[in-house]
Amino acid sequence: MADHGMKLTLKIWRQKGPKDAGKLVDYPVTDVSPDMSFLEMLDVLNEQLVMKGEEPVAFDHDCREGICGMCSLYINGRAHGPQTGITTCQLHMRSFNDGDTIYIEPWRAEAFPVIKDLVVDRSAFDRIIQAGGYISVNTGAAQDANCLPVNKKDADAAFSAAMCIGCGACVATCKNASAMLFVSAKVSQLALLPQGRIEAEERVLNMVQQMDVEGFGNCTNTGACEVECPKGISLQNIARLNREYLSAALMSEK
């Protein structure tokens, strides 16, 4: 691989802890194979740093196949890097050229504080789901699955919304750091299904309220979130969320 390895300059955000100041630090890397994934390239860098007695770069990752939603890098000013429709762990080095300089930063949003280097705290998303992103059915209480036919079109639309992996790219890429795409995906999934309609009003009100409490910004319909979403979650979900919210707010007795 050494013959056709790429040489790159990485400019990586280093930050010791949540309260420390951070800065971009330069790291040259060599012998990068185009078949490597982006995170494997960082693995190689980290191995070298450890051997040099330096602290490796902390970054979140787990499944490395684009489904767990844990990886989260802002690469050259774009969430999950230059390609669309994939997460950072699915990005391969053949998307870059020999001699490139690559900027690597964490998600930046007030609601996602940095823990260390490129690792941020996304527990705000968990708390939004806890505010209502579920159907209140207890184990054992369900009727036969086929007692409840669901129009295929609705089921497919619910599935498309449910594909959200909760990575936070939508927030990171939004100039307002809005979480509307994330929230709308869950609201839509459950609003489109008959079993989710029963709590639909409460759900949308509570989830939007929690979103605001967490410090996410407002949506101004720039559409950046849809472009950068690795799972192609559609802006139509935000439109649906707005409809659901408006009608719930009008009908609400609260």
Place this chain on the structure above:
Amino acid sequence: MCALNSKIPVGPVDKKWTDYKDHALLVNPSNKRSIDVIVIGSGLAGASAAASLAEMGYAVKCFCFQDSPRRAHSIAAQGGINAAKNYKNDGDSTYRLFYDTIKGGDYRAREANVHRLAEVSAAIIDQCVAQGVPFAREYGGLLDNRSFGGTQVQRTFYAAGQTGQQLLLGAYSALSKEISKGSVKMYNRHEMMDVVNVNGKTRGVIVRNLVTGKIERHGGHAVLLCTGGYGNVFFLSTNAMGCNVSAAWKAHKRGAYFGNPCYTQIHPTCIPVSGDHQSKLTLMSESLRNDGRIWVPAKLEDAKAIQQGKKKATELAEADRDYYLERRYPAFGNLVPRDVASRAAKERCDAGHGVNATGEAVFLDYAAAFERYGHIEANKRNLVNADSATIIAMGKEVVKEKYGNLFDMYQQITGENPYEVPMKIYPAVHYTMGGLWVDYELMTTVPGLYALGEANFSDHGANRLGASALMQGLADGYFVIPYTIGNYLANDIRTGKIPTDTPEFDEAEKAVKDRISFFVNNKGTRTVDHFHKRLGKVMWDKCGMARNAKGLTEAVGEIRAIREEFWKDVRVPGSESDFNPELEKACRVADFLELAELMCLDALSREESCGGHFREEHQTEEGEAKRDDVGMAFVSAWEFAGDPGKAVLHKEELVYENIKVVQRSYK
């Protein structure tokens, strides 16, 4: 230490579970509030158990090492979940699901557990639909099914290629509902470091807060390990990077027997290794075998030309292709169980017929499917005179609808377009059937310590069928543990809060702190991954798809040597009181280095071939696995005795009263 008592209820197999539930002890709702249950892991088994137990009224604490419970690796399961609903009217039944699972497991699973699994399977689908899991549906609005390896009925429910994701998010939503009520206290980015036993019962855990490095004590009346499998002992596997054996291994060292550690599932359809930098392998769903045809060049010279890049797959005439699964197993063809498909691929590649530069890959070809679906589409649209290009294009559209995300993923990783050239696949480590030995109640040999999902050994014997892992994880969490745990906790209603300021907790915490402090202060010269990769290579070469006594004996020696070197020469940067991923890895690899030896010992002692365990000494003339049903029809349960090499073997005899044990045949 208690002797092996599997606590299988008496009576006919189809009445055992009902009878058990009718007589199991109960804990009344007000007493449940003062009973603490600790759940380690938040995958399908952990999230479903934590949510269900909290709904019942227990005070639950749940821990996961990821930043959110929604990240657990169950999320990556692609293909589907089995259930004996018989919605297809094709002859499915509880008995058939039971039968297929026992047979698929090569007659090395416990009848009573598997029958219970089949019995509760249908309720899982009901539960998930009620939670809003968007399964694939037909135009009439009812649920769709597809077929999977090792079965002749269509009983697999699915949500495109993201079934695991949808089921996990369903369980996560149930868990979130309970967290919001305060009935589950969730600890993200916390890793279990040890279990704590008091007077022979498990009474708590030591955990590490991965952000601050703080070591914490948590007391509980019962501890549930829902911590997944140990495929990452091979370094390269389809598991997530964080998957590890540490919780199970710590439990093992505290007295829980380890069941069948050598049973590893090598999945036949993964993207082949591309280079030394590789950190993990990616699975292409088994569902692709529904429509794809697997082949290698029939002639060695063609294979060589393809390996050297001088010939393309598409240039080979039909007669020059060897569809070896269809040839060897006409009844099941490309849908033989995973172990059979993997070994057949290895056999062809070892014979020189592999199709990439390394010689370790076979083709998964969709050309025939494009044509077949194209013709169906042309018929539907009344296009009588459609030319072949139009038909192929329409067929590709249909395939895209069914498998588009998988095809995209393939292209992303390999840089090749699978709509134009056949995909290349090769087997990779995927799942571990072995795990902590548990009885019928899912309790390990230590009272109060349970293991659920992939972390236990119980339901898949020597080989798991596709779409059965999701079923088992959710069965254990939603429908088994809520009934069995009461039978134990009913005796604990007067115990009161478990104190953590006892010598047992002191001792466990000190051992954890000592180990961590050793790692950060040991100024070695090699990284953790260096040792992990070496271990993985030994395991893959000598305890992988094919094993023999000579290789396994060598492996034991090599593993011991790597382990010794690791403890002398490992380098872990950073501090113990900080977010330190290298330290996390060091703790996990230390446990893999011990488990690996036990896996080899288990593989050595199992003098037969069964399921995922193929001993070269035990095969038929046709190269098929040869079981020994007289001498080896037992579960190996290993007791820790101070060193992995000194583990003591206990045997649980497997008795088949409801299934005739025969040599598995898919011909």
